[in-house]
Amino acid sequence: MNTIEENKIRQHIQECNNRLEESNKIDPETICFLIDTDSVIEGLKELSPEIKTLQDYLQYEAWEFYYQAHKDTHGVSPRHTSWKDAPAEYWDSQSAELVTWWE
Numbered sequence: 204m205n206t207i208e209e210n211k212i213r214q215h216i217q218e219c220n221n222r223l224e225e226s227n228k229i230d231p232e233t234i235c236f237l238i239d240t241d242s243v244i245e246g247l248k249e250l251s252p253e254i255k256t257l258q259d260y261l262q263y264e265a266w267e268f269y270y271q272a273h274k275d276t277h278g279v280s281p282r283h284t285s286w287k288d289a290p291a292e293y294w295d296s297q298s299a300e301l302v303t304w305w306e
Contacts, residue, residue, distance in 0.1 A: 204255045209244060211257040216240045253287075262286050265294035272301040 204212075216238050223235040247254050254260055266286035273281040286294075 204248065204252075208256045212244065212247070212260050213240050215257060215260070216243060258291075262289075262291045262294070265291035265298070269294040269298045269301070272298045276301045 217240065220237045220240075223237055226235050247260070251263065254263055263286040266284065266288075270281055270284070273279075
């Protein structure tokens, strides 16, 4: 991952943290934990070296949410999938279907 892409990912995470901080102010009963940017970047470098761009990260992030929603909904992990199988928009739509089904 080059410095420009790392900075884009850092900026994205900071924007997420800003939204989480706003949510915490609006509803203090629901505590949202902030994302440790440095830990994410180091984890990506060590564990997921194929994630090299912000687009890759967004795709991975969307798949990760889908993976957890699928596991929570069906009781099994969708092991047959990978973040590289589809764009982030696809994973987002699949997650939305699972969350709707679960509610």
